[in-house]
Amino acid sequence: GDAELAFVIDPVDGTFNFASGVPLFGVMLGVVVRGETVAGIIHDPVGKDWLIGVSGAGSHIRHAHGNLEKVHVAKPAPMSEMTGAVSWHYVPEPDRSRLARNQTKSLSQFNYRCAAHEYRLLASGHGHFVVYNKLMPWDHLAGVLIHAEAGGHAARFDGSAYLPSHVGGGLLVAPDRESWRELRRELWAE
Structure with missing residues (x-):
């Protein structure tokens, strides 16, 4: 909506997987300022890494060992x-x-x-x-x-x-x- 600042969290995305014991689930957090998403975090609690995106600053993965690496989508293909x-x-x-x-x-x-x-x-x-x-x-x-x-x-x-x-x-x-x-x-x- 029109809130000045909102944090939208999915504490267990992939609930079916989590409840079934399948290790494909995550935590998602979106930061919204005046109706625009300005940041996002996806955490893999099993792999212990974080995907982080900030509007205008690109997206990065913070690996479990601490290294930060820029990520890019796949190249266009037929x-x-x-x-x-x-x-x-x-x-x-x-x-x-x-x-x-x-x-x-x-x-x-x-x-x-x-x-x-x-x-x-x-x-x-x-x-x-x-x-x-x-x-x-x-x-x-x-x-x-x-x-x-x-x-x-x-x-x-x-x-x-x-x-x-x-x-x-x-x-x-x-x-x-x-x-x-x-x-x-x-x-x-x-």
Whole structure:
């Protein structure tokens, strides 16, 4: 909303994994100033490292051993060479079937059931895209900011900018704007 300063935290992102004993979960923190996300942190408590992004300052990973390293999204590639994830949980038909069919146009797919780890993968250049339909701010504020500061592009399905106040409209995250356009066209093709 219009708060002067807000901290939006997801203390256990990947709750299903955590509850099932799968070590793919994380802690996410987004810092919002007057409706704009200005910082994001994703912590991997198992790997003991931190992905940190600050508006205008880039994104970095602080490794468990203490080293700080700048991260970058994957280089743009044709969709046939991309790896990505589509979170099916809240996608209604007919989009669910269309996305499932068209995702096979990419090289390979992953789904960690954990936005923290999926954003880490993308911001570090180890994956190309993710599609989310449900937009809870605690799931996306930190990740979208970190991804953008690592050089990536994210927008809602209609192409509009993702804002902290958005809880609908879906989200497509890609290496750059041109990749976003290709993915949007190809993933939703009839």
